[in-house]
Amino acid sequence: MTEPREGGGKDIRQWADGILAGNRRAIARAISCFESGDPRGVKLLKSLYPHTGSAFLVGVTGAPGAGKSTLVNRLALHLRKAGLTVGVLAVDPTSPFTGGALLGDRVRMGRHALDSGVFIRSMGTRGHLGGLARATREAARVLDAAGFDTIFIETVGVGQSEIEIMHMADSVVLVLTPGSGDAVQVFKAGIMETADLFVVNKADREGADKLVRDIEEMLHLAKGEGGWLPPVIRTEGKTGRGTEDLWSGLKKHRTFMREHGLWEDRRRSHLRREVQTIIEERLQRLLLDRMDTSAFRSDLELVHSRGSSPHRMARKWLSDLIGGKGE
Numbered sequence: 001m002t003e004p005r006e007g008g009g010k011d012i013r014q015w016a017d018g019i020l021a022g023n024r025r026a027i028a029r030a031i032s033c034f035e036s037g038d039p040r041g042v043k044l045l046k047s048l049y050p051h052t053g054s055a056f057l058v059g060v061t062g063a064p065g066a067g068k069s070t071l072v073n074r075l076a077l078h079l080r081k082a083g084l085t086v087g088v089l090a091v092d093p094t095s096p097f098t099g100g101a102l103l104g105d106r107v108r109m110g111r112h113a114l115d116s117g118v119f120i121r122s123m124g125t126r127g128h129l130g131g132l133a134r135a136t137r138e139a140a141r142v143l144d145a146a147g148f149d150t151i152f153i154e155t156v157g158v159g160q161s162e163i164e165i166m167h168m169a170d171s172v173v174l175v176l177t178p179g180s181g182d183a184v185q186v187f188k189a190g191i192m193e194t195a196d197l198f199v200v201n202k203a204d205r206e207g208a209d210k211l212v213r214d215i216e217e218m219l220h221l222a223k224g225e226g227g228w229l230p231p232v233i234r235t236e237g238k239t240g241r242g243t244e245d246l247w248s249g250l251k252k253h254r255t256f257m258r259e260h261g262l263w264e265d266r267r268r269s270h271l272r273r274e275v276q277t278i279i280e281e282r283l284q285r286l287l288l289d290r291m292d293t294s295a296f297r298s299d300l301e302l303v304h305s306r307g308s309s310p311h312r313m314a315r316k317w318l319s320d321l322i323g324g325k326g327e
């Protein structure tokens with residue numbers, strides 16, 4: 001495939017066709033575009049969007065070293081055996097995108113290296129965290145359009161940026177480990193609301209039973225969405241034990257959501273959130289541009305000399321902003 005340099009309509013269409021046909025290079029190029037904020041990405045997504053919506057998006061989150069990558073690897077193997085294709089986006093907001101991180105994941109996911117039914121990509125910060133969340137969403141769309149059946153999005157930790165990223169998933173898995181004392185912390189951080197399934201990984205370790213009990217107890221205090229009670233699943237990433245249970249838990253959640261009309265509801269609310277963010281960001285950018293003009297500065301002088309008021313000036317510029325041509 002020739003690489004589109006100009007970003008013209010025809011080039012973009014060819015590029016999109018490449019992605020729809022599952023061309024790995026076209027997919028990788030697109031994801032790089034999103035990471036760097038290249039405007040061609042937005043055009044590309046316009047062509048791809050009608051072809052998205054079929055993939056099952058699974059968010060996997062948890063503390064560093066909880067075993068997320070190991071579990072995703074296990075799940076990927078399991079799904080490949082069942083004839084399903086898998087996309088994996090490993091998001092690391094703490095460290096910049098480095099060849100090392102990518103290599104690390106490649107090595108860990110080594111068994112899939114030559115399998116065209118698996119696409120693995122590490123995503124890092126190339127700017128602010130909001131940018132990473134958006135790039136991840138767009139990358140997931142590209143994999144979706146390319147026809148991957150299930151897409152795993154792995155994020156570290158329980159911070160705001162991770163919660164943001166989890167807001168694009170159909171199902172969210174929270175991975176905990178015995179003895180780390182993180183159960184209570186996690187509940188404090190309010191991530192419980194976003195988790196649909198709890199995993200106690202490293203179940204080979206002491207304290208796994210207690211952790212399962214603790215989580216189950218705390219879950220009784222909460223009401224899951226539409227009556228869904230999140231299961232607590234034991235896994236051993238190292239041996240692969242529990243992988244089937246985890247996958248069947250995910251399928252159960254998907255079925256439950258669909259049967260209760262929650263699946264589409266959740267997707268609608270994710271889209272609502274996304275559109276809101278796009279509008280907010282655009283408005284802010286337009287405003288900042290206008291604040292840089294001499295007209296703005298001279299109006300400000302008028303307010304300063306009491307010839308106008310802050311509210312009056314704000315009203316004027318607001319109506320200019322929303323009445324203006326925009327973009």
Ligand SMILES: Nc1nc2c(ncn2[C@@H]2O[C@H](COP(=O)(O)OP(=O)(O)OP(=O)(O)O)[C@@H](O)[C@H]2O)c(=O)[nH]1
Pocket residue numbers: 062063064065066067068069070071156201202203204205235236237238239
């Ligand atoms: N004992 C034990 N160790 C495990 C298990 N699953 C994973 N590990 C080990 O835990 C370590 C971390 O595993 P990863 O899969 O890299 O964890 P992660 O959550 O992806 O880590 P980050 O992406 O760095 O946050 C590795 O050394 C794994 O071999 C398990 O079930 N039992």
Ligand SMILES: [Mg+2]
Pocket residue numbers: 068069070090154
């Ligand atoms: Mg990992």
